[in-house]
Amino acid sequence: HELNQPLAAIRAYGANGRELLIKGRIEEAIANFDRIAELTERMAGIGSQLKIFSRKSRGNLGSLPLQGVVDGAxxxxxxxxxxxxxxxxxxxxxxxxxxxxxxxxLQQALVNLxxxxxxxxxxxxHKQNQKTPIVAVSGRFFEDMVRVEVRDNGPGIGVADREMVFDPFYTTKPSGQGLGLGLTITRRIIxxxxxxxxxxxxGAFTTFVLLLHREPAE
Structure with missing residues (x-):
């Protein structure tokens, strides 16, 4: 997920920008190309952060509005x-x-989840059950932490798989649809x-719970 999602966004913005240019909608096309520039910068940032991460460093921590991180994801x-x-x-x-x-x-962790x-x-x-698909992100104060939940009402994770979901290269997806590293990287990030x-x-949901520190008191 780390680079594939931004690449998918770049492809989409590029294709849309081309169509807008053909139609003479120059300002809208420029807006698409601006987004491509921002995403390439973000990819460069992901690369540098993953280098930091591989060296067992948390990078720079600071006080962040959770809404802004969610919006970025x-x-x-x-x-x-x-x-x-x-x-x-x-x-x-x-x-x-x-x-x-x-x-x-943190944004990358949310993208993965x-x-x-x-x-x-x-x-x-899920389709056979004819349920309305739900994917939700919530955030609440929880004691001295912030509890962030990412939940879905899909078919769930089997009992035999639950203990291994964070293991490297473990995946229940069909071959070619994932390396099984997303949750491993997410856990390391958190x-x-x-x-x-x-x-x-x-109940009706599979929920991944993140417990993050609050902004330190001044």
Missing amino acids: LEILMPMLGKTGIKIDIDLDPPDIRVWANSLL ITNGVHAVQGQE EEMDGHIYLEEG
Whole structure:
């Protein structure tokens, strides 16, 4: 997910920009190309951050508005979400809730988790159940932490798979649809920021819970 999602967005913006140029809609085309420039910068940032990450460094942590991080993740996922027609429900309380984290790395963790949720609700079992697909992100204060949840109402994760979902190269997806590194990288990102991540199964939802530090008191 780390580079494929921005690449997919670049392809979509490039194709759309070309069509807009053909139609003479220059200003809209320029806006698409501006987004491509921003995404390539973001990809460069991801590369540098992953180098930091591979050296067991958390990068620079700071006070971040969670809404801004979520918005950045959804922007990267826009082409995929547009194709699937799936909308992501966002519920942050309070809306200006802040976390102590690295913006780019936390954004990437959310991209990975939301992508997995979208794939889950697209599954054949889900279609047969005729449920309305739900992928949601929420954020709340929880004791001295911030609890962030990414949940979906897909078919769920089998009992035998739950203990291995964070293992490197473990995946339940068909061959060619994933290397099984997304959740491994996500866990490392969260733990490098002194946070915690775990899976909750129960009721109608599969939920990945992130516990992140609050903004330090001045």
